Amino acid sequence: VKVERRFTHPVMKKTVRMTKKYKAHDENNAHKVGDQVFIQExxxxxxxxRWVVVSSDQA
Known part of the structure; x- marks a missing residue:
């Protein structure tokens, strides 16, 4: 699971995007690449x- 966070750089005052990858357990392999999901520690x-997929974001 890739989580993206945005913040303003303290010196440059520019919006910066940082991503972090987490390995999350999907019990039934119900989710595909590109799906937005909620994870829980x-x-x-x-x-x-150390993370489990709780539910998916159905828009």
Whole structure:
């Protein structure tokens, strides 16, 4: 899951976009690449997975 956050640079006063990738567990493989989902922190599932997909954003 890729999470993007935007903030204003303290010196340059320009809006900056930063992204961070999280490995999230999708129990039934119900979501495809490009879907917007909600994730929640959980106990460790594997070496790198600490997030679970809770629901998808149906627009």
């Amino acid at each position: 959980s106990k460790p599932i594997s070496k790198d997975k």
